[in-house]
Amino acid sequence: MSDLETFRAEARAWLEENCPREMRDGAGGEENICWGGKRWQFQSEAQKTWLNRMAEKGWTVPAWPKEYGGGGLSKEEVKVLKEEMRKLKCRSPLESFGIWMLGPALLKYGTHEQKLHFLPPIARGEIRWCQGYSEPNAGSDLASLQCKCEDKGDHWLINGQKIWTSYADESDWIFVLVRTDPKATKHTGISFILVDMDQKGVSTKPIKLISGKSPFCETFFDDATTPKEHAPGVSAIVGEMNKGWDVAKYLLTHEREMISAGGGGLLGGRGMGEVAANDIGLENGKLSDPLLRAKIAQAEIDGWAFLLTLERMKDEAKAGQGVGANSSMLKYYGTEFNKRRFEILMDIGGSDELEWEGQRTKDGKLARGWLRTKANSIEGGTSEVQLNVIAKRILELPGA
Amino acid sequence: MSDLETFRAEARAWLEENCPREMRDGAGGEENICWGGKRWQFQSEAQKTWLNRMAEKGWTVPAWPKEYGGGGLSKEEVKVLKEEMRKLKCRSPLESFGIWMLGPALLKYGTHEQKLHFLPPIARGEIRWCQGYSEPNAGSDLASLQCKCEDKGDHWLINGQKIWTSYADESDWIFVLVRTDPKATKHTGISFILVDMDQKGVSTKPIKLISGKSPFCETFFDDATTPKEHAPGVSAIVGEMNKGWDVAKYLLTHEREMISAGGGGLLGGRGMGEVAANDIGLENGKLSDPLLRAKIAQAEIDGWAFLLTLERMKDEAKAGQGVGANSSMLKYYGTEFNKRRFEILMDIGGSDELEWEGQRTKDGKLARGWLRTKANSIEGGTSEVQLNVIAKRILELPGA
C-alpha cells in the first residue's frame, strides 16, 4: 500500500470515529457554516465537538504547517482528506476569512513571529477576521484608497472608512489596507495592517442590498488605534511598510482564483432546460415557449463550454501549462454567465417567482438570488477590470 | 387648385410627354444607372434622350438654382416631382457623386464663379466626379491625411495616394482633400481642391473586395498638377485655404445622413421570416428550424423598431425637433442591423447560397451581398466612430 493509501485509510478511520453523526449530513448551505470567533454561538454541541477535534488534529487548515496550527499535509494528502470527508458527507468544521485570505497572506508575507501569534487562533476558530479593502470612493481603483494611518510612536492612529467589509459586524479583528505615506503616489505608501475591532474607534454598520439583507458592512475608523507590536516582535504591519500593495495584489489574485474555481457550482442543481420543461411544460416534445427555449439552449451551450474550460484550465495548471491571467477570464465569463443564467431562471419562473414575500417563494428566494448575482461582476474586481487585465496581460495590447 | 397641385399636373403632363417608354420600367439596379461623364456610353438612345430632356428642364438636379443648371424648385415641388416620377416608374435620368456630394459642397462653400463654372456640367451629366478622401494609413482618422499639395506659383503640385475612390477609373475630375500646410496640426492645414484627372500625374487602380469586383479604386498622385484658377476667378480650392476640414466635415455629415436615410431600403423585398418559411418550410405552422426562427423573430423586431425610428427622426426633423448627431446613431444601428440581416439571410440560404459561381446563385449574388455588407460599418465612418460621436455629442461624456 502506498503512503497515500495508508493515509487514506487512517484518515477515514479517524473521521469515522471522530465526526459526530449530526455533522455527517453534507449540509453546505450558508446557514450551516461554522464561522468561529469570540462571539460565536455554536448551533449544536456536535458542531463544537467537531471543530475542536478537527482543530486539535490541525485539519481545519490541513495544508498549513503544524507549528502554526495546521495539519502539515502535502497537497496530495489534502486532496485525499477532502475526498474522504466528502464520502462521509462531513460538514466543513470551520470557514473564515482568516483561513481563506489572511492565512495565505501571512504564510507568504508574515514573519515567523506573526505566524506563530496569529495563525493558531485562526486554525482553532477562536478569532474571526474580516477584510477591509474597498472604500466608498475607490471602487475598482483600489490604489486610490485614503484610509489614513499615522505613526504615533508606539501605536498607529487610523481614520477613514471601509465598505463591503463582509461580516464586519460579527468579526473580532480586521486586516486593513491603509495609507501610511500620504505623499506617495497611488500604489506606494499603502500598508497592510492588523487591527483589533474591540475598541471605541471602530464601528460597523450593515449594508442592505437590492436583494435584501447582506453580510456586507461599512466599517468606520475614528481615531482607532493599533499598537505597533501586538506582542514582542509581532508587528501590526504585514509585509514591508508602505508595500502593502504587494500583499493586496497577491490576495486579489487569490480571491479571483477562488471565485473562478467556484464556477463549478454554476450549473449546480438541475439544468435550466429541465427546470423549464417541468415548470412551463412541453408541446410536441418541445418547451411550449419557443423563444425561451432558444435562449436556454444557447445558454446551456455556453455554460457547458465554460465548465469544460474550468476543467481544462485546471488540467493545464496541473500539467504546468496555462496562463496565470486566465483567472481573470474565468472570473469575467463565469460571473457574466451566472447573471445570464439567473435572468433565464427568472424568465422560467414567470410571475410565480416574482413574489417577494411569503411561503410560496420562500420570501422571494430565487428573485433575491437573481438580484444578488448582479454583484458578481462587481465584487472581486469588476468585469471591466478583468477585461482590462486580459487585454493587457494576455493579449499584451498597448496602454491607452 | 393650389400652386402645388398645378405644378403636379404640369409635371405629370411633361413627364408623360417627355419620358421615353423604355425609361419607364422603374429599373433602379446599379446596372441601369446613368452616370454621365466624358467617357459615358449610353446604354440606349432613350437613356440619352431622357437625360438631355431632363437636363434642359433643370430636373436632373431639381432643387439647385436655375442659374447653375438646376430646376429652382422648392422642397415641396421636388417632392411632388419625385412622386410623379415614381408613379410613372421613370428611371432616374442621372446619378453621380457630383450631384450627391460635390454639388452640395459647392452650393454651401463655393463662390458664385465656382458654382457657375462647375455645377452646370454636373447637372448636364457632362463631367463625372469622384471623391478623394481616405488614405491607406488614415482610415477613420481622416484628419491625419498626408496627401501633399504644394504651392508652385500659378499651380498646385500634388503628391500622394487616395483609397476607396469609388469609380475613379471612370471619372473625369476628382475633389480631393490635401494637406496644404504640412506644419499645421491635424485638423488645420487641409484644403478641399478640384483636380482634372486627365493628366499623366493621376492614375487609378481598381480594388477587388472580398465580395469580388467593386467600384473602389486606389488613386495615385505623382506630381499631379492643378492650376490655381480653372478659369478667371474660379479657384481650384473650395472654401478657405487650409480650412478644407470644414467642407469635409459637412460632406461627411451629409453622407452619413444619406446612408442613414437609405435605411428605408433595409427591409426591402420580402421579410426574413417569409423567405425562411418559403425556403426551409414549416412544421406545425412554425419554421422547422426553431433556433433560426428565434433569431429571425428577434431581428425582425429590431428591424421594425429601427424603421420606425427612421420615420420618427424624419418627423422630428420636420417638426423642428430632434438631435443632429442622431444621424450617427442611425448610421451605426442601420449598418450593424444590415450585417445581421445578411447573416440571417445566409443562414436561411444554407448550402444553396454558398455556391460562389454558376447560374443557380447568379454567381453567388446573396453571398457577395453578404460579404459586401461587412463594409457598411466601415465606410462613411466606422461604427466605432459613430459610437464615439454619440458618446461625445449626444451623451456629452467626457473625453478620454
Next chain:
Amino acid sequence: MPLVLTEEQEMLRESAHGFLEQKAPVSALRKLRDTNDPDGFDRGLWKEMAEMGWAGILIDEEHGGADFGFVGAGVLAEEMGRTLTASPFLSTSILAATALKKLGSDPQKQATLPKIAAGEALYALAVDETRKHGPAKTAMKAEKHGNGFKLSGDKTFVADGHVADKIIVAARSAGAPGEQDGLTLFLIDAKSKGIEIERTQMVDSRNAARIKFDGVEATGDDVLGEVDGGYMALEGVLNAGRAGLAAEMSGSAQQAFGMTVNYLKERKQFGTEIGSFQALQHRAAHLYSEIELAKSAVLKALQDLDAHYGMAGPICSLAKAKAGEVAKLASQEAVQMHGGIGMTDEYDIGFYMKRIRVAQEMFGDAAFHADRLAQMRGY
C-alpha cells in the same frame, strides 16, 4: 400621422413630469414599501391625479373623462415609469377603462366610466392562471347556472387585485384550455360570495393578488361583451395594457439611463471620470440607440391604438417586446456601471431593475411577443 407628440400631448407630458417629480418620486415608493402600506399606493395622490383628469384619460367627455386617447395615456405611463409612481393607473384607467369603453353596454358604461374618471372606483383585470402569460390557456370555468353562470378557478398576478372594487375576469364558458374560442369576460364585484383575495407583495414593491373563485355567481348583466367570443375582445384590452406597460418601461429605461450617464460624468476612478473610458462610452452609446428604438415602437403602438384599435396587435407586441428587452438592458447596465453603490438598497437604481422585471413579465414577456409576431407573420 407624424411620429411625434402633438403640442397638446407634449404639454400633458410636461405637466405630468413636473407633478410626478414633486409628488411621487422614487422616495414615495420607498416609503410605501418601508411602511408596508396596506394599499401599496397613495389614495390621496390618486385623487389628485383623478382631479387632473388622469384617471379618466381614456374616457370620453360624455362619461366625465379627459378623452386624451392612448397616446395621452402612454405619455402619463411613461412619466410614471420615470418616477416609478405606484398607482392604479394601469389596472383601472388603462385596462378597465378600455374594456368597459370598448365592450360595455350603455348601462354598463353609465355605471362604471364616470366613477373611474372621478377616481372613485378601482378595478383589476384577472387573466393569468399560470406563471407565464397566455390568455388562451385560461382554464377557469364559467358554468351555466340558471340564467347566469357560476365561476370557479384560480387567477394569479392580478395587478391591484387587493384593492379593486370590481374585477374583470376571463373565464371559459366553452372549449378547452389552449383554445381561443369559448372565453367570456365578466364584471364581478370583488366582495361577491365565493371570492377569496390574497394580496401578493411583488419584487417591485407593488401589489398584485391571487384570487380564488369558488362558485361565484354571475348574471347575464355581468357579462362584458359576447359570451364565448371574449378572446379577441380580451386581446384588444391586453394590447392597450401592453402598450401602457411598454410606455412605462420606456420611461423607466430613460430615467435609469439618464442616472447612469450622470454618474459616468461625476464618478472618478483611476484619476479620471469613468465616463471617459471608451468601453463604457460605447456601451452607453449603444444603449442610447436601443432606447431610441424602443421609444419609436412605443409611440407608434399608442398612435395605432388610437387610429385603428382592432389592428394594433402586432405593433403592441413589438412595443412590449422591444421596450421590455431595452429596459432590462438599461437596468442591467445601470447597476453594473454604478458598481457597488448600485447594489445597495439605499440607492434608487435597484428599484428600477425590480419594477422593470415585473413589468416585462406582465401580459407577455419579450419571448412571448416575439413568438406571437412570428406566428402572425406566418413562420
Next chain:
Amino acid sequence: MPLVLTEEQEMLRESAHGFLEQKAPVSALRKLRDTNDPDGFDRGLWKEMAEMGWAGILIDEEHGGADFGFVGAGVLAEEMGRTLTASPFLSTSILAATALKKLGSDPQKQATLPKIAAGEALYALAVDETRKHGPAKTAMKAEKHGNGFKLSGDKTFVADGHVADKIIVAARSAGAPGEQDGLTLFLIDAKSKGIEIERTQMVDSRNAARIKFDGVEATGDDVLGEVDGGYMALEGVLNAGRAGLAAEMSGSAQQAFGMTVNYLKERKQFGTEIGSFQALQHRAAHLYSEIELAKSAVLKALQDLDAHYGMAGPICSLAKAKAGEVAKLASQEAVQMHGGIGMTDEYDIGFYMKRIRVAQEMFGDAAFHADRLAQMRGY
C-alpha cells in the same frame, strides 16, 4: 482523462504547424482559386501528407494507418484551419475512414483503408439533399432490385465530391422522409452508371458537388453497415465530421484573432495604436474568452470520440455549435477591426470569413445543434 494534449499529440501539432505554414499557407489556397485549379487542392501536397501519416491518422496500424485517434485528427484539422489548407482530409481521412472503420466488413476494410492511408483513394460522403442539413430528411430512394438496390435521387453540398473515387451515400430503403428508421449507407464507385457529378465552387474557394443518382445499381456488398438501420451509424460518422470541422474552425478563429491582435498593436490612428482603445480591448478580451471556450469544447469532443464513440453525440453538437458561433464572431471582429483593408481581396482575412461560413453550415449550423441538444435534453 485530463483535458490537455498528451506529449505525443503536442508533438504532432508542432510538426503539423511547421509543415503547413511552409507548404500550405493561405497564399496556396489563393493560388488554387486564382488559377481555377480543377481539383481545388494540391495532389502532390496530399501525397506528402499521406507519407507523414496524416491520410491514415484514424486508421489502425494493421491497415497501414498511424492510429492517432480523433484527438490526433482534430489536431491536424485545427492546424489546417489556421492556414486554411485545402485538402481532402475531412472527406477522406475523417469521414470515410471513420465510416469504413466503424461500419465496414473485414473485406471492405481490407479493400479501402490501406488505400486511404496511402493517399491513393479519395472519398466523399453524400448526405444532404436540401439547403439545410438534416439526415432524417433523406428522400433519396434505394429500391430493391434483384439481389441489390437501385439508387435514385439528388445530393448536394458533397465536399470533395468532384474528385472522389468512391462515394458513401445515405439513401432511404424504407420509411418516409423525416423518419430516422429506414436509412441505408452505400459505398458506390463514383464512375458507376447513372451518376452525374457537377462540381460546385463554393464561397470559400473549396469545392463540393451536386450529385444526381439515376437508377444507380448497388449490390449487397456495397452496403455499409446494416440495411434500414443506417441512421445511428451515419450519426456517428457525422459526429466525427462535426468535431473535425469544429477543430478546423477553432484553428481558423485562433488564427484570425491572432492576426487581429497583431494588427491592433501595429496600426496607428489618432496618434496611437488602435489596440490602446478600450472599446476594442474589451471586445478583443471578450473574444479571447469565447475562443478559449470553443477550444475546450472541441478538445473534449475529440477525446470523447476516442473514449466512447457511441455516446459522443451531445458533446460533438456542443463543439460544432460553439466553435461555429465563435469562429463567426472572430471573423466578423477581424474584418471590422481591420477596417477597409480587411475588406480587400488582397488581404487574407476575407478567406477566413468565407471558409468559416461554409464550415459552420456543413453538417448542421449552430442553430441545428442547439436544437438537437435541447431535444436530447428533453425540452
